[in-house]
Amino acid sequence: MRNRFYIFGLFLSFPLATASAADDWLPRDSAQLSAEIEKGDYGTVTSVLVHQRGNILYEQYFNGADATTLHNTRSATKTVAGMLVGAAIADGLIAGLNEFVTSFFPELQPLKNSDPRKDQITIEDFLTMSSLLDATITTAFRAAMKTGCIWLKIGCVSP
Numbered sequence: 001m002r003n004r005f006y007i008f009g010l011f012l013s014f015p016l017a018t019a020s021a022a023d024d025w026l027p028r029d030s031a032q033l034s035a036e037i038e039k040g041d042y043g044t045v046t047s048v049l050v051h052q053r054g055n056i057l058y059e060q061y062f063n064g065a066d067a068t069t070l071h072n073t074r075s076a077t078k079t080v081a082g083m084l085v086g087a088a089i090a091d092g093l094i095a096g097l098n099e100f101v102t103s104f105f106p107e108l109q110p111l112k113n114s115d116p117r118k119d120q121i122t123i124e125d126f127l128t129m130s131s132l133l134d135a136t137i138t139t140a141f142r143a144a145m146k147t148g149c150i151w152l153k154i155g156c157v158s159p
Contacts, residue, residue: 025050025057025058029058030058033048037060046064046065047059047062047065047067048060048062078129081126081127082127085097094123097123098124099123100120100121101122101123101126102118121133
């Protein structure tokens, strides 16, 4: 059986190496990846973490970044959210994309700017950015993003 490793550098994935299940990640995989990133083969990558079965196999930083470097990942978050939803469906934690989002968060009821259409918003609606919520970027919205507030609450109070 073969394992394929996928590296998520700035949430961009690319296949790196194929190793047998017995070999797993090898030191040469780390050296190869570091060399390819430093050559610019994958564009501007600032950090890479390879994690498998509870173990960190590789962690490196590039182009002046370190473990404390912050990145604006708002758009990339949609990709990660989609991967996590897919994993939750595969694990049977979520029945499917047609589940209503509000059913997972009863503690947020009743919603501000109440509208019966909000109760009909599905996981798929959020993943495809078609929830019909007002996504106008206002000063208040920008301030909420900077404070690290709970994104779901922003969605629930949006008109």
